[in-house]
Amino acid sequence: MSKPFDLKKPNRLVHVGVILPNAMNEILDVAPVDGLYGMSKEGIKMIPDELVPPHLKAQAFDMEIHWVSETGKAPARLTSGINLIPTDSYESCPALDIVLIGAQHIVDKHREADLAFIRKSFADCSAFITICGGVMAPMQAGILQGKSATGPRDMLQMLRQTNPGVDWQEKRWVRDGKLWTSGTLLNGLDLMNAFCQENWGGEGTLWDVLSKLGSWPARDVDYKDGP
Helix, strand or coil: CCCCCCCCCCCCCEEEEEECCCCCECHHHHCCHHHHHCCEHHHHCCCCCCCCCHHHHCCCECEEEEEEECCCCCCEEECCCEEECCCEECCCCCCCCEEEECCECCCCCCCHHHHHHHHHHHHHCCEEEECHHHHHHHHHHCCCCCCEECCCHHHHHHHHHHCCCCEECCCCEEEECCEEEECCCCHHHHHHHHHHHHHHCCCCCHHHHHHHHCCCCCCCCCCCCCC
């Protein structure tokens, strides 16, 4: 019998997926996936041993990052004029362990294909991360009902009125079980630091060293250090 999967101590290839719905996706929202990439064997081998010694690099694990759209063929549109070639379609993508989704520009209602894949991914995964307005598609998919979440601060009042079944909190990031949600844009970096600290952090760990090398933010979760 194989051992049960533990995200904190993965015993197999970890599948990370960035969902790219049928709309223009915010590049800053999906960029924090690089924090996860830094914990991969592929990502860590690029860093000299003088900066990260081999005994810390040994904490990295096998990881595959999937960029997932409905068809897996047509370029996904990102802001700043980027067209990204997906690696997987909703049909071909394997079960994901960590899911990340960012905001889409001017989408009143997401397509059912997007919502169905979001529901499936949430059911399969160990962690589901939304950044900024990336909370909207999972909200439409119904997976936020009865949970605590956050989103862009200027949207929270509207979200409380239109979606009272969600406990909307004014924080940079909120965790409710495997659901992680963040405030706007760069609060996604705050979330990713907290997420990696929770799963692989602690004094003297690989993530501890990487976060210090990269000056990853550790800002107050309640915005006490902001306007």
